[in-house]
Amino acid sequence: MRGKAIFSITWAGTVRPLFCASALSAGVLLCAFPAHADDRDQLKSIQADIASKERAVRQQQQQRATLLAQLKVQEEAISAAARKLRETxxxxxxxxxxIDAMNASIAKLEQQKASQERNLAAQLDAAFRQGEHSGVQYIFNSEETARGERMQAYYGYxxxxxxETIAQLKQTRExxxxxxxxxxxxxxQQQTLLYEQQAQQAKxxxxxxERKKTLTSLESSIQAGQQQLSExxxxESRLRNSLARAEAAAKARAEREAREADAVRDRQQEASRKGTTYKPTESERSLMSRTGGL
Structure with missing residues (x-):
């Protein structure tokens, strides 16, 4: 059984040995190379930030959808209020x-009534005066008397x-x-309704x-959140690539060192079979130490 070493990878891709006991199968060293703990922690932190930001953006998008629906309802309400306002x-x-026409009609009726009353007064005065001046003639002239009676009857009618016209005018005026x-x-009533509708429309x-302002602010926040998500x-992608490159480099180095160590061991075994001893160099001893010892 041979010892197996686990290597730790730094951000720059250098390899540091961490020794542990393990099994080595078929003489080939297959080691696992975990990335540097700080890099892994940083990746987890970024992934947690991404998940948190995605939740926040989704919530804001839901709020935006709610605001848009409310704005649609409000637009319809404002349109209906404006239509009612125009109708009112x-x-x-x-x-x-x-009302202006009624006022004009009343003024005209008042003028007609005043004219009728003046005419009536003038006729009554004329009838009275005629009766005064023809009183003696009525006594001496029967024809004049008959004519006067006819005139009185005419004026009476x-x-x-x-x-009657004045009474009708009065009734019409009333x-x-x-x-x-x-x-x-x-x-x-319509004026009161108009004021109420104007107040409602203003509200x-x-x-x-206010919702539009909130929506504008929310849109800016969503845009900023999406920009942060992109960054x-x-x-995350850069860190993943860096970790992958570092792991690939460490694995390649470990495999190369494992092959070189196997070559040293083969030379030792070959020397042993020949009855001699192969003494590894300082670098070979270091290599053997890193890959699990002699």
Whole structure:
């Protein structure tokens, strides 16, 4: 049985012997070469950082998806609120036009009523004056008396018609005034609704803007996290390659030294068979020591 050495690999790829007892099969030294502990720890640390950063980025991406969904809902709500606001404003504008029309109608009716009242007053005054001046003629002239009676009857009918017109005008004016009051009440309600909708729309837009700011910040954080992930993965790849190269170099050196040690042992055995002794050189003794002793 021959001794077997385990070699430790430094970052620069140099090999340091760590001696241990082991078995060697078929005269060939097959040694395991673990990488330097610091490099392995560094690799594990980088891999842990990568896993942690990946979790953080996934969580941020989920938050982004949630924010985007909320923003979509808010955009739809803002669009609906804007549509209702336009409808309310349109209704309010129409009510304002109707109220203006009602006010114009009432003013016109007031003018008509005033004109009818003036005409009625003028007719009554004319009838009174005519009656005063023709009183003596009524006594002496029966024809004038009949004519006066007809005129009085005519004025009576005319005055009654105008009084009825005035009454109708008054009723119409009252109805128009009632309609205007109803329209003004609707106008007040629509104006209140308009203010409420404007406040709601402003609130929705403020919430949307806040979410957009949060989304922008989150996008920047995700981008930075992905950049860090790229750098960590690049570092991991470089470290893996360095470790692989160091392990390959150490393994190749160990295999070469094992072959050289076997050659020394073969020379010793050959000398022994011939009855002589082969004395290894200093470097060969060091080699034999590193590969498991003489």
């Amino acid at each position: 404003q349109s209704t309010l504008n129409e009510l304002n036009k109707q 005319l005055n009654q018609a105008r009084q 109805e128009v005034a009632a309609q205007r009051a109803e329209l003004e009440e609707k106008q007040s 929705l837009e403020q919430a949307r803007n 960590l993965r690049a570092n």
